[in-house]
Amino acid sequence: MTELVFPIATPHPRPGAFARLVRIELLKLTSTRLGYGLLAASAGLTALWTTLEASRAGQPGGPAPISTLAGQTSVITGGAWGLILAAVLGVTMSSGEFRHHTATLTYLATPARGLVLAAKMVTGLFAGAVFGLVGYAITLADGLAFTAGHGDRLVVGAATLTDWGFGHLVSAALLAAIGVVAGTLVRSQLAAVIGVFAWTIIIESLIGGLFGTARPYLPYTAATALAGAPLGSANFGPARGISGVAPLPFAAAAAYLAAIALAGALIAARTAVRRDIT
């Protein structure tokens, strides 16, 4: 008999096995300082970014005046760093197993590697949602503070603010799940983390700048649109601020990002997850 493949899932998973795997991943995440450090970095960068944006509002080259709908939108939906660092968190959750050689213990305890990947993705959804919410809380507070500081009134409705908050939660959660998949496929933590920054800051900016019609379908851009940001406003470089193309509707953007995560997970389960742990 030849052993050529690893199990994707146990034939008959024990009841509650998946919930236990998610608890294990949450315990892994909360028992080191990395996750907290990334959350702090995300909060700090978000605060710095939105404060700079808000202080430039109404000035040449800056966002629209803070008294306007466009200006308030630009500041309050500016939680891009929360989204990017949620993806980085997802990357570290999976690639960290190889960086620290903990994959051996993980797979000894749970030989069904596909279930481990699924549990990491679900845990990434939870953790990413926290990043999204914290980021939004900061941008919202910044936006409200600058609006009040200028003696202006808030022109964004409560329902829209709620939608943006939900959008930040969903988009950061989905980007973290995509990050988990990326870290599984690449395994090298450094390469995967650099890849996240390169993709979001450089590659999407170049593609978005060169091919405007492709912008709604670029994952990071779609995630920022999901969070309420006008298309291109959260991009960097050539793609920043370009208008004329409509973003994907909320449900379509969420489904699109979820499809990317699931497709990546299926590819990983058939390839990287089966590799030897040497």
Place this chain on the structure above:
Amino acid sequence: MATIQIRGLVKRFGPVTAVDSLSFDVTPGTVTGFLGPNGAGKTTTLRILLGLVAADAGTATIGGRRYRDLPEPPHQVGAVLEAAGFHPGRTARAQLRIQALAAEADPSRIEDVLDLVGLAGAADRRIGGFSLGMRQRLGLATALLADPEVLILDEPANGLDPEGVRWLRGLLRGFAAEGGTVLVSSHLLAEVAQTVDSVVIVDRGRLVAAGPVAELTAGGAGLEDTFFQLTKEGTR
């Protein structure tokens, strides 16, 4: 109790055949040393046995089942493969909490195994500050957490001080005396000679000799001389 059975095992890494038609048994109630020079295929064999590396041919079973097919792997097999296999930023206690949850082991076992391996005083320190010997002890604590029937250990004495080596010897002998199955790879032949009942000697992926230590050294030569004679013959 579970017998380890290796049959016709083959593993190639590109042009290199790491394990070449290897077959042997490890029976319950014994401590079996798995010996061979560096690159002999010991670690690869253990990783195949534990479902971490896929074999190109052959079978490796524990109690008649592949590791992946065991109903509760951590309750049946405890393994220590890499001293570095812990997150350096995690405390020993947190690591064991994770493993206890993964193994569905009674959480009260955490304190038991910490005491057993002598790490109770260091339980709340981050593993990054541990010595190699402390990591080995933590690995053993992890392996023993779910009270398994089989122990598979890869160079467990590495980094242990003389007191630790003595403690390990007692642990393995006691485990086998209670009917457990122990397979331990090591290059510390003098230490192995004092601990094991049987040996499996491999060289360049192939079986060189297997059997009780008393039989292999019946000619009067010690285990170390026998090992060098057998592996030297293999290189001719």
